[in-house]
Amino acid sequence: MTRPASGEDARSGMKRIFGPVPSRRLGLSLGVDVVPHKTCTFDCVYCECGATTKKTCARETFFAPDEILGELDRWLSSAAVKPDVVTLSGSGEPTLYARMGELIDGAKRLTGLPFAVITNSSLLWMNEVREELSRADIVVPSLDAAVREDYLRVNRPHAECTLERLVGGLETFLASYRGTALLEVLLVGGYNAGEANLEALRGTIGRLRADRIQLNTAVRPGTEPGVEPLDGETLERIRRTFGPRCDVIAPAATRRRSREGTVLExxxxxxxxxxxxxxxxxxxxxxxxxxxxxxxxxxxxxxxxxxxxxxxxxxxxxx
Ligand code: SF4
Missing domain, CATH: 1.10.10.10 (Winged helix-like DNA-binding domain superfamily/Winged helix DNA-binding domain)
Structure with missing residues (x-):
């Protein structure tokens, strides 16, 4: 999955809050990072945050909710700009945070802003994760592969996070979710952009109740050499086969530019x-x-x- 670029901490002393950063799909997004750097259920070849250092499926309270909400409160009280949305995201998988539901409720009360969660979908097979996630206004789940070999190759998941669990959990969650669901599919040439996976994805996505399907590619350097973006023409051709709910969200030219300068610009x-x-x-x-x-x-x-x-x-x- 892709995360809004974290940039730098907005205020000195802010450890869990970053941004706000512009997001093509969410507007001006204030990020909340609730897991230690690169603690994730996946180790995606395209991850912009580096290799996963702790691959786990165990949910934990890595930081006290009061500590995170306190930072959010301090950020808002001195903010020069008002974000459009608060987003649980960052450099790991946010649904690993064991008190996610409590944090979402607290942040919504505190800010009065919509709350979004960007997730790789790997823990949606857990009842408690689905229940907590249902409190968010916007959920951006990922599904990069519907063929097992491609899933293992591109996402390199923890052994307990099987493709069957991911797809089953996603289907169950979306069937009853009342907020806005933007399903992201990120394709990388040589990893998960072959016809067999695209065909399987079309079938799986057809069953999912997502509001939009957002087609993306690895625009920035990933953790593996040779991770290259698909060109705009290829993405557009795939989009047409994914049906009317699908948009391409990768930048039109999918070209690499200076990361820091571009993000700030x-x-x-x-x-x-x-x-x-x-x-x-x-x-x-x-x-x-x-x-x-x-x-x-x-x-x-x-x-x-x-x-x-x-x-x-x-x-x-x-x-
Ligand atoms: S899900 Fe993949 S892209 Fe997202 S943080 Fe984990 S390894 Fe990186």
């Missing part, structure tokens, strides 16, 4: 399409140093993507 453009901000607002919101933000702003003004406007003593940027 996209972040700034997404923010400014919502409201004018000063450079200081953006430094505070993204935790980025002023020279870095200034350089990106200068580039965007030169390219006429944004405008600078003086109001009183402040210089505002807007799209």
């Amino acid at each position: 996209e972040t700034i453009l997404a923010l400014l399409s919502r409201r004018p901000c000063t450079a200081a607002d953006m430094c505070a919101a993204f935790g980025a140093p002023p020279p870095v933000v200034d350089e990106v702003l200068k580039k965007l003004v030169t390219e006429s993507k944004i405008k600078a406007e003086r109001r009183g003593d402040s210089l505002y940027y807007r799209r």
Whole structure:
């Protein structure tokens, strides 16, 4: 699955909160990371966060909910920008967090914002995970393969996370889920983009009650050499065979660019399409140093993507 880029902590001292970062599907998303770095049920070849260091199916309370909610409260009380959504995501599998339901309820009460969860779907066979996840407003589950060999090759799951469990759990969850479900399918050439898997995926997806199917590819470098994105034409051809609910969410050109610069540039453009901000607002919101933000702003003004406007003593940027 792909996660909204975590970027840097928005405030110094913030350990579990990151962003906000622009997400093509969720808007301006404030991330909450509730598992230690690379604690996951999978070790996907395309993972942007590096190799999994703890592969597990055991749910744990890695951090106290009060500690996470306290950070969220502090972030909101000093925020220069209001996010559109709070998202449970990060550098591992968030459904491994044993008190996820309690955290979702607490965060919704505290922020009044919609709550989203990005999950690799591997633990949906557990009743308690389905029950806790049902409290989120938006769920973005993944399904990269419906053929066992491709599943093992691309996701490299924990032995207890079988494909049968994943598909069964996903089907059961989506059948009764009342929020918005955006099913992501990430395809990587040489791993899970062969015709046998695509055919099996079409059959499985046809049975799932997802609102949209979002086709993606590995745009950024993964953990294995040779993980390359599918080109836009191939993705578009596959999309047409996946039916009217399917969109391609990979960037049109699926080309690699400088990660940090691109993320910050996209972040700034997404923010400014919502409201004018000063450079200081953006430094505070993204935790980025002023020279870095200034350089990106200068580039965007030169390219006429944004405008600078003086109001009183402040210089505002807007799209
Ligand atoms: S599910 Fe895959 S992509 Fe997501 S954190 Fe785990 S290893 Fe990385």
